[in-house]
Amino acid sequence: MATTKLSDVKIKSLKPKDKLYRLLDSDRLYIEIRPTGAKVWRFKFVFQGKESSMSLGEYPAISLAEARSLKDQMRAKLAKGIHPVEDRKNIRAQALAETTNTFDSIAAEFKLKRMCSKSETYQGKFDIALEKDISPVIGKKNINEVTSADVLKILDNTVERVVKESNGRFTGASAALENRRFVGGVIRYAIATLRAENDPTYAVRDVIKRPRVNHARALTKEERYKARTSLPKYNGTQTVKNAGFILLYTMLRAVEIRKMQWSWVDFESR
Numbered sequence: 001m002a003t004t005k006l007s008d009v010k011i012k013s014l015k016p017k018d019k020l021y022r023l024l025d026s027d028r029l030y031i032e033i034r035p036t037g038a039k040v041w042r043f044k045f046v047f048q049g050k051e052s053s054m055s056l057g058e059y060p061a062i063s064l065a066e067a068r069s070l071k072d073q074m075r076a077k078l079a080k081g082i083h084p085v086e087d088r089k090n091i092r093a094q095a096l097a098e099t100t101n102t103f104d105s106i107a108a109e110f111k112l113k114r115m116c117s118k119s120e121t122y123q124g125k126f127d128i129a130l131e132k133d134i135s136p137v138i139g140k141k142n143i144n145e146v147t148s149a150d151v152l153k154i155l156d157n158t159v160e161r162v163v164k165e166s167n168g169r170f171t172g173a174s175a176a177l178e179n180r181r182f183v184g185g186v187i188r189y190a191i192a193t194l195r196a197e198n199d200p201t202y203a204v205r206d207v208i209k210r211p212r213v214n215h216a217r218a219l220t221k222e223e224r225y226k227a228r229t230s231l232p233k234y235n236g237t238q239t240v241k242n243a244g245f246i247l248l249y250t251m252l253r254a255v256e257i258r259k260m261q262w263s264w265v266d267f268e269s270r
Contacts, residue, residue: 006031008064014039029071031059041067043074047083054085101195103146103186104130104139110189129179133158138183143190146183148203154179155208176208224248 006025014023016037024030028044041056056062056070074084107130115123130139137154138146155176162172180201190196219227231244243257252260 006064011039011059011064025064025068027071027075029056029067031067041070043071043084045074045078045084047078052085054088098142101143101190102140103143104135106143106190106195107134107139107186110186114185114189125178126182129175129182132161133175133179134183143187143196146187146200148200151180151183151201152204152207154183155204159208173208173210177210180204180208 006023010023011031014031014033016033016035018035020032020034022030022032022042030042030044032038032040032042034040039059041059041062042053043056044051044053046052054074056067056074059067062070077084077087111123111126115126118126133154137157138150141150158176158179159172162170162175184199184201187196187199187201191199227244228248231241231248234241234244246252246257246260247254
């Protein structure tokens, strides 16, 4: 390998040959000239008695000055007992984790693997919660960096949104509690798959109080009579009128009547 210190003029003049050849610059930094014409910077080093080499990039994307600077950085790592190749792998792995371990990416995986048995309606609620309340706050964050303050912000934003959209008819407490459960579910899935260490939703579990449930009471005899006599006078569609009578005489829920199928009706065994 030639030992004359390199210059940009010298490097630009180098032509490919039938076989790869190398030219040394200084301190074990050299450039490889490959048969394809590619010119690649490499640095040779010894770590714990074993000789190795590593690529520093391709010329001219990495200039001579930049290659020398990178070589000095690698020498500094070696002086601290750090293997430069392993260190670079760790840095790249961390950078990859920061892009693949975002809350949104793990939420998508969570939905695919843990919510597949849930109803389409429930999965739809999850998607809406992500879009409207959760992702705008923590979607792009590495899941390990999500804090209790982030979760609190999601809860506050949810309450504010629901109150605004309902013109004050709803408090937003139920939606906020559900969003906290969604966030906690995703993060606990990340913990189970060794990509997160703690659940920040726990610290804010008591911030939003569960709203009191007011169960519908049974109609009195007088109220049932009034409903039955008022229905024939109803000016709406016959479909709604029929649904009202079915409701009175079967005690089904409104949702059950809306989704009722003919296969459920048996006039013979009524």
